[in-house]
Amino acid sequence: MELTLRANLRSRIAARLGRKYLARIQKHGIGSTTISLLPEPLVRPLRRDGLDPVAELAEARRTTPVSKVPLPFALDAWVVTGYDEVKEVLAATDGFSTDFTNLAGNAGLGEEHNPGGLGFADPPVHTRLRRILTPEFTMRRLRRLTPRIDAIIEERLDAMAKAPGPVDLVEAFALPIPSLTICELLGVPYEDRDDFQRLSMARFDLSDGAVAAFGATSDSLDYFRDVVKKQRENPGDGLLGMIVKEHGDSIGDDELAGLADGVLTGGFETTASMLALGALLLLKDPETFALIRDAEPDSDTVNVFVEEALRYLTVVQLAFPRFAKEDIEVAGVLIPKGDMVLCSLSAADRDEVLTGDEGDFDPHRKSSGHLAFGYGIHRCIGAELARMELRAAFPALVRRFPEMRLAGAEADLAFRKLSIVYGVESLPVHLEGRS
Known part of the structure; x- marks a missing residue:
C-alpha cells in the first residue's frame, strides 16, 4: 500500500512539473532561455539548412520514421518523419485528437487562449464548422476573386x-498579396485594411515571445x-x-470570429512564405526563372x-x-494513449517513397500527393486559394x-529559426540588370 501511495505521489508530482515545464515554454516561447529544455529530436523538425531540412531529419526518416522522444517528468512525444507513416497518422481521425483541450490540459492554458477555428477541433465540432466553410472555398466561388x-x-x-x-520582396510582394486577398475573401471593409494587415503580421512576430503572439491573436x-x-x-x-446569410444564428459570433481568424492564420503567413521562398528558388535557378517567364499564361508549366x-x-x-485517444499502432509501433505525436511534413515531402529520388527541386516534376497542405480532415481548406495566388x-x-537579381549574397539571407512556418526574414533584390 505504501509503495503504491508513493508511486501515485511521484506520478502526480511528475504531471505537475510537466505542466509547469510546458507552460514555461508556452509563456516565453521557444527561445534561448527555453530551447535547452527541449530534446534535440523534438526540435529537429523545425531546423533547416537553407531551404533543406537538416540531414539528421532525413537520417531519422530512413532509420526510425516513428521515433519516441522522452520528455522531462515522464511525458512522452513521438516524431513521425516517413511519408507513409505521416499519412497514416493524419488519416487516423478516430485514433488521434487535435482538440485544444489536450494542449490546455498539458500546458496549463485556459479556454481564453483557444483560437477557435478548425485546427484545434475534433468531429463532430470540426465536421459542422468545416461544412459551413467548404462552400465558400469551392472553385466556383473563389473564381470571383481572380480579377x-x-x-x-x-x-x-x-x-x-x-x-x-x-x-525587399518579403515586405513589398510576399506579405501584401495574401493579406489583401484574405481581406477580399472575408469581406473586410476597405477602411480597415491597414489595421487588418497589422493584425495579420503581428500575430507571427515572436520577437517579444509567445505572450505577445497570444496578445496579437486576442486582438485579432x-x-x-x-x-x-x-x-x-x-x-x-x-x-x-455569406455565412451570416446562409446560416444565421446557427453559428455564434465567437465561432464565426474563430473561423475568420483561422482563415487568416492558415492563409496569410503560409502563402507569404511560399511567395518569398518560391521567388528565391527562381532567383537561384536562371533556367527555371526563364521557364516561368516564357510560359504561357495559365499553362501547365506554371502549375x-x-x-x-x-x-x-x-x-x-x-x-x-495529435494526441492518441487510445493505444494505437503506427507502422507497427505502439503509441500509448495520451502521448503527443508530431508529424514532420517537411521530412515526409522529401521521402523517396513520394519522389522516387533524393527529393531535390525539379521544376519539371509533376508532384502529386505532397503534404504541403496537410492530409485528411485537417487538410488546408484554403489550398485552392493559395494555388490561385501562387x-x-x-x-x-x-x-x-x-x-531581377539578389541584392547581396545568398549566404547573407536570414531564415527563420525554429519556426513552424518556415520563411526568410527579408529578400532584397535589384529589379533591373547591371548598368
Missing part, C-alpha cells in the same frame, strides 16, 4: 517599380467579433456575410512549378499536434522584372 488577385499583384509590382534602390479575435457584429447587421458578399515548389519547400513544417504571382513577377 482582384490580379489587380493586387499588379498594384504591388507597380509600387515596386517606383521604389528606389533594392526592394476581438477585431473579428466586431466585424461579425457589423455583418450581422448588414451582410456583405464576402465569406463572413507544375507551383506544385513542385509546394512539395520542396513545405513551409508548414509540422502538422497540428500561379498568378510568380509569372507576373518574373515577366515584369526579367533582369
Whole structure:
C-alpha cells in the first residue's frame, strides 16, 4: 500500500512539473532561455539548412520514421518523419485528437487562449464548422476573386517599380498579396485594411515571445467579433456575410470570429512564405526563372512549378499536434494513449517513397500527393486559394522584372529559426540588370 501511495505521489508530482515545464515554454516561447529544455529530436523538425531540412531529419526518416522522444517528468512525444507513416497518422481521425483541450490540459492554458477555428477541433465540432466553410472555398466561388488577385499583384509590382534602390520582396510582394486577398475573401471593409494587415503580421512576430503572439491573436479575435457584429447587421458578399446569410444564428459570433481568424492564420503567413521562398528558388535557378517567364499564361508549366515548389519547400513544417485517444499502432509501433505525436511534413515531402529520388527541386516534376497542405480532415481548406495566388504571382513577377537579381549574397539571407512556418526574414533584390 505504501509503495503504491508513493508511486501515485511521484506520478502526480511528475504531471505537475510537466505542466509547469510546458507552460514555461508556452509563456516565453521557444527561445534561448527555453530551447535547452527541449530534446534535440523534438526540435529537429523545425531546423533547416537553407531551404533543406537538416540531414539528421532525413537520417531519422530512413532509420526510425516513428521515433519516441522522452520528455522531462515522464511525458512522452513521438516524431513521425516517413511519408507513409505521416499519412497514416493524419488519416487516423478516430485514433488521434487535435482538440485544444489536450494542449490546455498539458500546458496549463485556459479556454481564453483557444483560437477557435478548425485546427484545434475534433468531429463532430470540426465536421459542422468545416461544412459551413467548404462552400465558400469551392472553385466556383473563389473564381470571383481572380480579377482582384490580379489587380493586387499588379498594384504591388507597380509600387515596386517606383521604389528606389533594392526592394525587399518579403515586405513589398510576399506579405501584401495574401493579406489583401484574405481581406477580399472575408469581406473586410476597405477602411480597415491597414489595421487588418497589422493584425495579420503581428500575430507571427515572436520577437517579444509567445505572450505577445497570444496578445496579437486576442486582438485579432476581438477585431473579428466586431466585424461579425457589423455583418450581422448588414451582410456583405464576402465569406463572413455569406455565412451570416446562409446560416444565421446557427453559428455564434465567437465561432464565426474563430473561423475568420483561422482563415487568416492558415492563409496569410503560409502563402507569404511560399511567395518569398518560391521567388528565391527562381532567383537561384536562371533556367527555371526563364521557364516561368516564357510560359504561357495559365499553362501547365506554371502549375507544375507551383506544385513542385509546394512539395520542396513545405513551409508548414509540422502538422497540428495529435494526441492518441487510445493505444494505437503506427507502422507497427505502439503509441500509448495520451502521448503527443508530431508529424514532420517537411521530412515526409522529401521521402523517396513520394519522389522516387533524393527529393531535390525539379521544376519539371509533376508532384502529386505532397503534404504541403496537410492530409485528411485537417487538410488546408484554403489550398485552392493559395494555388490561385501562387500561379498568378510568380509569372507576373518574373515577366515584369526579367533582369531581377539578389541584392547581396545568398549566404547573407536570414531564415527563420525554429519556426513552424518556415520563411526568410527579408529578400532584397535589384529589379533591373547591371548598368
